[in-house]
Amino acid sequence: MPDFAGAAGALLETMRATRPLVQNITNFVAMDIQANALLAIGASPAMVHAPEETPEFVAFSGALVINIGTLSSQWLAAMHVAASSAHAMGKRWALDPVGAGATAYRDGAVAALLAHRPALIRGNASEIMAVSRIVRASDAGGRPNGVDSVNATSEAENAARALAAKLGCVVAATGAVDFVTDGARDMRLANGAPVMERVTALGCALTGVCGAFLAVEKDVFAATAAALAVYGVAGEMAAADAAGPGSFRVAFVDRLASITAQDVAARLTIA
Amino acid sequence: MPDFAGAAGALLETMRATRPLVQNITNFVAMDIQANALLAIGASPAMVHAPEETPEFVAFSGALVINIGTLSSQWLAAMHVAASSAHAMGKRWALDPVGAGATAYRDGAVAALLAHRPALIRGNASEIMAVSRIVRASDAGGRPNGVDSVNATSEAENAARALAAKLGCVVAATGAVDFVTDGARDMRLANGAPVMERVTALGCALTGVCGAFLAVEKDVFAATAAALAVYGVAGEMAAADAAGPGSFRVAFVDRLASITAQDVAARLTIA
Amino acid sequence: MPDFAGAAGALLETMRATRPLVQNITNFVAMDIQANALLAIGASPAMVHAPEETPEFVAFSGALVINIGTLSSQWLAAMHVAASSAHAMGKRWALDPVGAGATAYRDGAVAALLAHRPALIRGNASEIMAVSRIVRASDAGGRPNGVDSVNATSEAENAARALAAKLGCVVAATGAVDFVTDGARDMRLANGAPVMERVTALGCALTGVCGAFLAVEKDVFAATAAALAVYGVAGEMAAADAAGPGSFRVAFVDRLASITAQDVAARLTIA
Numbered sequence: 001m002p003d004f005a006g007a008a009g010a011l012l013e014t015m016r017a018t019r020p021l022v023q024n025i026t027n028f029v030a031m032d033i034q035a036n037a038l039l040a041i042g043a044s045p046a047m048v049h050a051p052e053e054t055p056e057f058v059a060f061s062g063a064l065v066i067n068i069g070t071l072s073s074q075w076l077a078a079m080h081v082a083a084s085s086a087h088a089m090g091k092r093w094a095l096d097p098v099g100a101g102a103t104a105y106r107d108g109a110v111a112a113l114l115a116h117r118p119a120l121i122r123g124n125a126s127e128i129m130a131v132s133r134i135v136r137a138s139d140a141g142g143r144p145n146g147v148d149s150v151n152a153t154s155e156a157e158n159a160a161r162a163l164a165a166k167l168g169c170v171v172a173a174t175g176a177v178d179f180v181t182d183g184a185r186d187m188r189l190a191n192g193a194p195v196m197e198r199v200t201a202l203g204c205a206l207t208g209v210c211g212a213f214l215a216v217e218k219d220v221f222a223a224t225a226a227a228l229a230v231y232g233v234a235g236e237m238a239a240a241d242a243a244g245p246g247s248f249r250v251a252f253v254d255r256l257a258s259i260t261a262q263d264v265a266a267r268l269t270i271a
Numbered sequence: 272m273p274d275f276a277g278a279a280g281a282l283l284e285t286m287r288a289t290r291p292l293v294q295n296i297t298n299f300v301a302m303d304i305q306a307n308a309l310l311a312i313g314a315s316p317a318m319v320h321a322p323e324e325t326p327e328f329v330a331f332s333g334a335l336v337i338n339i340g341t342l343s344s345q346w347l348a349a350m351h352v353a354a355s356s357a358h359a360m361g362k363r364w365a366l367d368p369v370g371a372g373a374t375a376y377r378d379g380a381v382a383a384l385l386a387h388r389p390a391l392i393r394g395n396a397s398e399i400m401a402v403s404r405i406v407r408a409s410d411a412g413g414r415p416n417g418v419d420s421v422n423a424t425s426e427a428e429n430a431a432r433a434l435a436a437k438l439g440c441v442v443a444a445t446g447a448v449d450f451v452t453d454g455a456r457d458m459r460l461a462n463g464a465p466v467m468e469r470v471t472a473l474g475c476a477l478t479g480v481c482g483a484f485l486a487v488e489k490d491v492f493a494a495t496a497a498a499l500a501v502y503g504v505a506g507e508m509a510a511a512d513a514a515g516p517g518s519f520r521v522a523f524v525d526r527l528a529s530i531t532a533q534d535v536a537a538r539l540t541i542a
Numbered sequence: 543m544p545d546f547a548g549a550a551g552a553l554l555e556t557m558r559a560t561r562p563l564v565q566n567i568t569n570f571v572a573m574d575i576q577a578n579a580l581l582a583i584g585a586s587p588a589m590v591h592a593p594e595e596t597p598e599f600v601a602f603s604g605a606l607v608i609n610i611g612t613l614s615s616q617w618l619a620a621m622h623v624a625a626s627s628a629h630a631m632g633k634r635w636a637l638d639p640v641g642a643g644a645t646a647y648r649d650g651a652v653a654a655l656l657a658h659r660p661a662l663i664r665g666n667a668s669e670i671m672a673v674s675r676i677v678r679a680s681d682a683g684g685r686p687n688g689v690d691s692v693n694a695t696s697e698a699e700n701a702a703r704a705l706a707a708k709l710g711c712v713v714a715a716t717g718a719v720d721f722v723t724d725g726a727r728d729m730r731l732a733n734g735a736p737v738m739e740r741v742t743a744l745g746c747a748l749t750g751v752c753g754a755f756l757a758v759e760k761d762v763f764a765a766t767a768a769a770l771a772v773y774g775v776a777g778e779m780a781a782a783d784a785a786g787p788g789s790f791r792v793a794f795v796d797r798l799a800s801i802t803a804q805d806v807a808a809r810l811t812i813a
Contacts, residue, residue, distance in 0.1 A: 028302045029318050031570045031612075035742040040787045045742070046641070047571050050614045053647035070302075072321045072345075074614075099317070105324035198528060200306040200316070245311045246524025253788030257740060299573040300589050341573075343592045343616075370588070376595035469799060471577040471587070516582045517795030 004187070005268040008226035009261025011217055016042035020062030020215030022208060025049045025079050027069025027098065030204035033249070034067075037205035040256040041230070043212035051081040058085040062215025064093035065208050066118075068100075068109055069201075076109050083116035092119035092214045096207040101130025111138050119220045120170045121163070122207045125156035128173040132159035135166060153177065161186065170220045172210070174203065177271050178228045182221040188271035189225070191232030193239030195248045202252075206231050209256075233267045234259045275458070276539040279497035280532025282488055287313035291333030291486030293479060296320045296350050298340025298369065301475035304520070305338075308476035311527040312501070314483035322352040329356040333486025335364035336479050337389075339371075339380055340472075347380050354387035363390035363485045367478040372401025382409050390491045391441045392434070393478045396427035399444040403430035406437060424448065432457060441491045443481070445474060448542050449499045453492040460496070461542035462503030464510030466519045473523075477502050480527075504538045505530045546729070547810040550768035551803025553759055558584035562604030562757035564750060567591045567621055569611025569640065572746035575791070576609075579747035582798040583772070585754035591620040597627040604757025606635035607750050608660075610642075610651055611743075618651050625658035634661035634756045638749040643672025653680050661762045662712045663705070664749045667698035670715040674701035677708060695719065703728060712762045714752070716745060719813050720770045724763040730813035731767070733774030735781030737790045744794075748773050751798075775809045776801045 021044045026034050031047060038045035048057045058064055064086045066079050086093040095118040097110050111134050121131060156173045164171040165183030172180040178189040196202050210227040217223035238255040242248035292315045297305050302318060309316035319328045329335055335357045337350050357364040366389040368381045382405050392402060427444045435442040436454030443451040449460040467473050481498040488494035509526040513519035563586045568576050573589060580587035590599045600606055606628045608621050628635040637660040639652045653676050663673060698715045706713040707725030714722040720731040738744050752769040759765035780797040784790035 027318070028299055028570055029306045032303050032574050032742070035571050036787065036791075039740050039742050047569070047612050048641075049612065050647060052615065053613070053645035056645040056647070070318050070320065071324070072349075073323065074345075074616075078614075099319075103324035103327040105321060105327070198310050200303070200310050244525030244528040245307065246521040246528075249307075249524075250521055250788040250792055253791075254786030255788075257786040257788075298589070299570055300577050303574050341589050341591065342595075343620075344594065345616075370590075374595035374598040376592060376598070469581050471574070471581050515796030515799040516578065517792040517799075520578075520795075521792055 004225065004270070005229065005265045007222065008229040008268070009264040011213060011223065011226040012230050012264065013261055015212055015216045018216050019044050020212055021046060021060065022063050022065060022211040022215060023048055023057055023061040023082070024065045024067070024208055024211070025075070025082055026065065026067040026204055026208070030067060030069060030201035033201045034205040034208040036253055037256055038208050038212060040253045041209055041212065045208065049075065049078040049082070051078050054078065054082045055085040058082060058091055059089060061091065063211040064091060065096065065211040066093060066113065067096035067098055067204050067207060068106065069098040069204060071106065071109060079113060080116070083113055087116040092220065094118060094120040094122060094207050094211050094214060096204055097121060097123050097127050097131050098204065100127045100134065107134050110134050114167065118169055119214060120172065120210055120224055122172040122174060122210055124175055124203060125153065125173045128163065128171060129156055129159045132163045135163060170224050172224055172228060174206065174228065178232060180221065180225050180228060185221055187225050189228050189232055190269040190271040191267065192235040195239055195242060195245055196235050198245040199249050229264055229268050230259060233264050236267060237263065275496065275541070276500065276536045278493065279500040279539070280535040282484060282494065282497040283501050283535065284532055286483055286487045289487045290315050291483055292317060292331065293334050293336060293482040293486060294319055294328055294332040294353070295336045295338070295479055295482070296346070296353055297336065297338040297475055297479070301338060301340060301472035304472045305476040305479040307524055308527055309479050309483060311524045312480055312483065316479065320346065320349040320353070322349050325349065325353045326356040329353060329362055330360060332362065334482040335362060336367065336482040337364060337384065338367035338369055338475050338478060339377065340369040340475060342377065342380060350384060351387070354384055358387040363491065365389060365391040365393060365478050365482050365485060367475055368392060368394050368398050368402050369475065371398045371405065378405050381405050385438065389440055390485060391443065391481055391495055393443040393445060393481055395446055395474060396424065396444045399434065399442060400427055400430045403434045406434060441495050443495055443499060445477065445499065449503060451492065451496050451499060456492055458496050459542040460499050460503055461540040462538065463506040466510050466513060466516055467506050469516040470520050500535055500539050501530060504535050507538060508534065546767065546812070547771065547807045549764065550771040550810070551806040553755060553765065553768040554772050554806065555803055557754055557758045560758050561586050562754055563588060563602065564605050564607060564753040564757060565590055565599055565603040565624070566607045566750055566753070567617070567624055568607065568609040568746055568750070572609060572611060572743035575743045576747040576750040578795055579798055580750050580754060582795045583751055583754065587750065591617065591624070593620050593623040596620065596624045600624060600627040600633055601631060603633065605753040606633060607638065607753040608635060608655065609638035609640055609746050609749060610648065611640040611746060613648065613651060621655060622658070625655055629658045634762065636660060636662040636664060636749050636753050636756060638746055639663060639665050639669050639673050640746065642669045642676065649676050652676050656709065660711055661756060662714065662752055662766055664714040664716065664752055666717055666745060667695065667715045670705065670713060671698055671701045674705045677705060712766050714766055714770060716748065716770065720774060722763065722767050722770060727763055729767050731770050731774055732811040732813035733809065734777045737781050737784060737787055738777050740787040741791050771806055771810050772801060775806050778809060779805065
């Protein structure tokens, strides 16, 4: 798929030239790496959550990213203000449903946030399947029940596809293979490295990077796929320089800053 | 003490095979390194503090770790919900009394949290002595007064032993030499490296790692001693690769991921 | 200006010998790097914000640093308690007006915090110009309007000088060239490295380091200029060892720990 790799690389260059302001309401663990990943790759991150200033801030941001990682009632209220502002202003926002499926509180938070119509939902396979159950249960007027023991890739892909079609958004289920779909189109990307699962909040930071691409490309599917491509290739390249999760994180941030469109073209693996 | 080193290494392998879920309510400074240390060593960390979901979350966690570092009334309330849930469910929890003795507010928080019966209290020598004073003052119906000017090791050891016996828990006072006791048994471990005092939140992350061992070993004293052993040996090995606190932190996370039972057996220093 | 470099190096040594306790109320992104920068350079950082304990804590701190990065009403209330305590006790405090000028909420927060008379305000050029507008608008009974499109250095310098004179404090506008002034004296320092703009919260951490110097030198202008000198030279030296923003951050923390008075004397560039 040479066209896609070329388009992803071009979008990386556009994003860097634009240096979009990405507003993040994210969890306390991800604050540092998410801001540093965005800065390194060439975007301008802002961590702003106060309801008093969020509508004003959303107005001049390129995109909004909401992550429910270290959730609390106060932060959830802030997320609603931000997401509803973004929706009202026609700005794209991405939802990272960290831990969806783990508790009733978290499921309720996801269900409520979905009302503000995210452009993108990005999670791991089990989180995406949980969001899918939450939406189906919400339709049925109840709470989701049952936890998938396997979350086999194909199951997650079907859930992602149906979820994207139902909500009219893009859904990305990422892991060893990243799957992205808008319900009609889909793509599997297979870069990255196993060590990425041993560094905390790299999924969160990826959603942040997706936000940077959403800010510069109207086609949400293309923007998300490009972000996944760049992030995965950078991870694969960084892993070659790393002795473990500590040095990987350092090499990865370096690589997000140095990765080029040529690197993406040379290394992208579509599965 | 070859038996202990062997047991500690075996417990490390058991912990990695089990990959226990450790719930952490920790301070904002420690969030990143505590999660990354737990992930690197092979556990599954979760930073969850909302009272709305904590009881549900505690139920499927292997252990709970509470750290009062960047305390506030809202977080303290969350800690009470979590610790009381853990106590009610018979789950072990570890208390990291950061800054105990510094202010009346902090001392009151420690006194109140102790009612939920932690399995382990881990702090530096002066924090452990402060907790000891808090417990004694609480018995006498007053506030602790006087600050130890010296915190000589032997003084801290006596305080730790008495505290452990009185509360029926394990107490670890860590530093250049780590002292761990359950009131009857005790042990001194002397690995680690001076640079560890120049990296923030490594004590907090250690309490997190203790949580991972508590999740897989019923003998709290043995679990804690094993965690201290592995952490100290990893620190000593990482220091050999580091040029300062920045590179130490990176090397340490790498080493937590790569340290083996053999490393522990070969290097453990019992003082 | 050999005298200044020598004085800055001497102050670094004094600070390390004193190991001042610096209380920080800072944003969630900066928590980690600000604490680690302070620890590395030789100070003793504490991140404490609870109104219940802040007045007690301020009393034995060497200095207080307040950063409005991830602002919320609760944290703003805590900042007021801390800053007013510091002011009442005659302790110096430094304000980092992150994002000043971005929203009305943020501008209002800055205006209100200024009532507690910071000894130092440190920000980038556009933040310092925003604070200047906030103060002028406050005098005129209104809200600032207009955003400077250019923030040319000379414009920022004039704003800083007028602000310092009006408030009776020191103002530092940092960037490729750092400008520091107390309204009468001023200095331009030109060390550092471009990569520093690609690592998040290094400005926040710098304000923290300024706090460490304020704790040991009564002349706020001299203290701030020395902190800027040491930080800039450390950054320049670290950049020589770095392949990107990830490895720079690691090398920078190492260098903050190892930088000597001789390094400052040999490399300081006054512009």
